[in-house]
Amino acid sequence: MTSVDEKKIHHSHNIWLRDHCRCPKCFHAITKQRLLNTFEIPPDIVPLHVEPKIDGLEVTWPDTVPHVSLYPWSWLQQNSYDPKLKSLETANEKVLWGSKIEKSPPTVTYEEVMHGDDRGLFKWLSNIDKFGFSFVTSVPSTPEATEKLTERIGFIRETQYGRFWDFTANMAKGDTAYTTLALGAHTDTTYFTDPCGLQLFHLLSHTDGSGGASLLVDGFYAASIVKELHPTAYSLLSKTLVPAHAAGEPSALFRPNPSSGYPVLGHDPLTGELKQVRWNNDDRSVMSHLESDRVEEWYNAIRIWNQCLTSSDSEFWLQLQPGTVVVMDNHRVLHGRSAFDGKRRMCGAYVGMDEYRSKLAVLTEKFAPDTILRATNDLPLVTANGRNIWNSAL
Template sequence: MITGDLPGLTYMVRPQITPLHVFKSGGTAIGSRNVAPLARCPSWPSNVTKRLLSDSGHPEGTAQDANASKDPFDDENTKLAYKSALRSGDVVVKTTGKNESAPFWQFGSLYLRENCPCPKCIHPDTKQRIVDTFSLSLRVKPENVQSNGADDVHITWSDGHESTYSWKWLAAHRGNLKPTIKSRDVKPNRLPRPFKAYDPQKSNPYPEVVYEDVMCKDTAVLEWLENIWLWGFCFVKGVPVNPESTKALIERISFVRHTHYGGFWDFTADLTYKDTAYTNEYLGAHTDNTYFTDPARLQLFHLLSHTEGEGGKSLLVDGFAAAKALAKENPGFYNTLSLSRHPWHASGNEDVCIQPSVTAPVLNIHPDTKAVYQVRWNNYDRAPKTKWHTSEQKDWYKAARAYNNQLTKSSNEIWTQLQPGTALIFDNWRMLHGRSEFTGKRRMCGGYVNNDDFISRLRLLKFGRQSVLDNLGNTRGWQQRDNPYSIY
């Protein structure tokens, strides 16, 4: 048993009993669902219920009297919803003050645990998540809850970790009282658009082109772009080892996209921009720009030098191939990742806090072709989701873990050691990329290309301008190979 004293109540918490039930009064956390009141204090705040409510609606450990038998909620529907929250939610915060927007808040345990704001879970410089969500137990539970008064709530978790949350954060991120995804929203699996997956287990050559050809012939540019579209990535051999030639290579497709990282990059691991990419740390497989409404479509890297150290292998994982495998393994998980929309952010530098104008799912379904055409997967940049029922949280975490298992299978990982003179370009809407830890000093250059400019260049080179004009908006025949809209 864990005992303690908080303003207005002496309490006892029985560990490993869920859901946790926290009372709040002006920022004071008081006990849990399985709390046995040892003494009733006459100074109990008037804006808070005067008893602890068990599932039966009776106070625990006390005799019923006129005041105790009166339910703290006047509305019967509110009382029923509250009892449902106690059954389905892991953490319930009860708020009966006049200024509160809801009579109670509910949170999933794993949701709170993965969004712990401490420096071990959120990088203090980049503000990115560094705790591995998928290594946390799906059954993680709070064992104790404390409050230091009006500012925050402290939770000790079953895995030994300790977290502190402000009341403002809890108020902003409370879950929905009802699920938002209805059964009618569930559609038959929409598999990814047509593609070919490179098999890392076979010793087949990588798709590649030659720099000199690309710079001189449009036919070589077409071959280059078709490789990217079909395989998701392509190497360019014989690139002069300097930033100017690399930038000129990108511009054979289109102009370099400018972001808060600048335009064309030429960087080392110095945290010039507060992002994990600007460190020498291990980077798990992810897509870039999840925090943009329109993520960059292409991304090119060219290693200019690596001195006085080793490591830094580049990782590619085919998000479409992993999604297709997930659909076969568990169609329900696949649907969950295409229906549940999430917020994303980039907030490392003081003058930047970027969020997309709309939330987006991990697997994005094209409204015309009904096929998955874009993957957003970046656990570092995924922001805490609000308006999320605890049952939906549990479904999503299970689905995301299953997808992560596909992505991290060694049989799906393409590891390469980049060398000066060879550039790597890939489809950021499909291919996840990462990097092993390294020592020494690496100098890397590269840049982004927009989706619309990539698709325009590929369609014009492949079909010709007149065919593109003749088929403007022709979504009806997108599956026909002679329709430019088959490229998207």
């Protein structure tokens, strides 16, 4: 059937519309789960009556008692597939950055994040969404305060390194992170099927020595340069599977599933947008699956990638101080450090990508509702248990 909304015509299949009814009989307003049995809809269902109303399109379907559905206009437009319309609002825009970010890095204060009405937390997570990292300043230099700060986002993701880490360079775990060696820009846990989402670091003290500057690199920025200047290399980085492992501890042997791994650059299959950077050349396993006539091309592609990551235009070097926490999106921003001597005490933790994105979605719903929420929030029977049934995530 066809609906007209402010001069825009959308075509929807009857079965699609019937399946998406969100009346209380078809959709549980509290749990936000489908109640309707999709397989009881006659495949050739046709509405008895269709009527444009102020709030949306009202459709009456044949049933033992005729069934009335109302589809809000903003929801119909957002979800139109014929034609596929531009979303009413695009997701929070990413700001790609290079070394110049040092002039005004995204920053919030501990006070903002820990107190008040979650607006500070929203600002912090929005920074991470936009820039791939954010500082938090004026944090008490203790593991306890840092752990509480982390838990504002969501529960901590425990790994083989523990839950909340508080470590010095003592090789307590079989990983170079626990040495004083320099570490090139990399993302963590490339050997997981789902690499850790956020990583949070706090330098608690550094005594009797120097060095240990921190390095951040925007992987999305570096990828944008490769894409523009070396499209063939970009394509290889996007398609070639890279296996990885964590094997420094005898009690654990991690590899992603499937063990052939994932490409360095992961894209949204629907939109083609770059979504994930996975890169740690030190953890890479045997590239036994390369096609023989692609081997040199692939090595050339990672050489170009490495050049973009290590160019002075990309690198943001900073000296962390006790009191300043840095948190980064481990699916986007690579981190590293220079070698150091003396005694350096670091604490930190991981948070899963899904936990972080869930918290950001809840705060966005509250502080920056999209067009559909603004258009439908006042309709009857729409909000239950604090959430609108037309939320665009459902």
